[in-house]
Amino acid sequence: MSSRLEMHHYETIVAVSETGSVTAAAGRLHVSQSAVSHRLAEAERRLGGRLFERRPSRGMQPTPAALALCQAAHRAMPDLARAEQDFMRSVGGTTATVRIGVGSYDCYHWLAPFAAACSERLEGLLLELVVVGDMPVPRLADGTADLVLAPGPAPGARDAIHLFTDELVLVTHPEHRLASRTWIGPEAIAEENYFTYNRQPSPGFEYERFVRPAGLSPRTITVLEQTGAIAEMIAADFGVSILSRWAMSPWLDSGRLVAVRCGRSGLDLEWSALTRVETDDDAPERQVANAIVGWLGNPSNS
Template sequence: MQTELLETFLEIARYGSVTRAAESLFLTQPSVSGRLRALEALLGEQLVIRSTRGVRLTDAGRELLPHAAQVVQAVRDGETALRDLRAVRSGTLLIGAAPAVSTYYLPGVLKQFTTAYPGVAISVRTDHSEEILGMLLADQVQIGLVRSLEHPEVEVQPCYEDELVLVVHPSHPFFERAAVSLAEVALAGLVLFDRTSSYYELTRGLFRGSGLDPMTVMELDNIEAAKKMVEEGLGVALLPRVAVAREIALDTLAAVSIVDAPTVRRAIVAIHRRGAGPGGPARAFLHLLRDQSWRSSQSATLGQRSLLAARPTTIPT
């Protein structure tokens, strides 16, 4: 059955008039009448009754109406899906990401994305979360990966939760300890990074909350530099777990728990303009992020017992 026959029937039912249906479809009245007759002949049923006051549906027409609407909508949805698929195969994806997200989280996600959609051109801009929000609102990026924030023109999709962990060189005295106090950390020689980042404020706030002024041995302008200094034994640092997961696994750094400090976490989210939502590559990328988030939450739940049984590697509550 040709979809246009059902679309014509729906317009006639909507307006109760062949003339108005013809106007809405940009067709002549004889063309609309011809389509209606063709549909009635195909189904072997009279669908409408004409009168001087317009057109009304027969019992058969009323029975057909919801099914016709479903068929037409399904076809339209299919056409949209195919357009999105074609766009994904050859479109452009514009991403804005906070520095730590861009460096430590995004590469793994983009590896999966480019494997699935090798024809998509990708552009990534890195800046702090507030600047990424501005890029999104200016339509300079389609998706932002930032710390959790709110804006009336933005929709938010959770990605993952990161936390600050105390890391030390394996030769550091803290390495042999089951746990240390925050006061001890304050005297250990702290390596800080990027005064303009929220991580810096989270670190400072942790000590301020306990009335401590940590001894700082140096300040760097990025996480990677701070991490390298700790790897050389030049101090200790509170760094995002996502940034040091590889070094902890390779034993070039060790994570040490702090017994009297709250867990310092930061939610990372994907943001996009509020409304119909992005299409093409951006929509596919959001679907991938949603799948990643679900898998991460499942892994965290399944791994909780083993983490508790292992050597502490987080800042406990």
């Protein structure tokens, strides 16, 4: 059975479906808005029906008839891109590519030492970094990532391997009024400008376990989606945040930031390596996951 649509049609359908906007889709695809509109019109002409409808509150949304087509395109595009890259890597002597993300945090200070220490064990495997945000399971499911290092609970279908126990700590400027404390209660941040990386509190993190039970909230909350940017703003004394001690270790070790325990007993944070449930035991991503477990499970490395 021959397809009526070509690859660029499906790329456009996926981009419009994910962004909800012709303008945003054009930016993602690095083409003009008119090119996106033309591709959609051509796809609709070839298929004989409308693909999208504009809804005031949600932007461009697939029509009921087009929903299955959009979902199939969402699944197929990552698989095709991965197959192309794996083919090119194989031709160049690389047997497989493993895409790694770090859930909720943009921290890769561990990657270079890990790759150097495990280079012989991982010979022929190429490690790529991908952005997964605080939704690691969907990014595994759609093929964006093969392996995710995830802090805290990760609900949904996945295979989880325990890595190490971390701690959520208050992160401040070295001269901040709270920097000299041994530990703080939630009331300590009530008058602070608080940085966070997501707009909705994540289950199992500081808001649910530390802030909300006290019935308090920071004076102001600023959302910066990159934790590295949050660290830099705190290092410039623009506010505070509660973040993973391990993820912030480059700034803490350099003395640019200070960590203070949250509560007398602290807030523990478990990190896991997540792969898809159908991953074979000898699959490349499982090999990398096992190597990371051995590396980060060693206190001298983590």
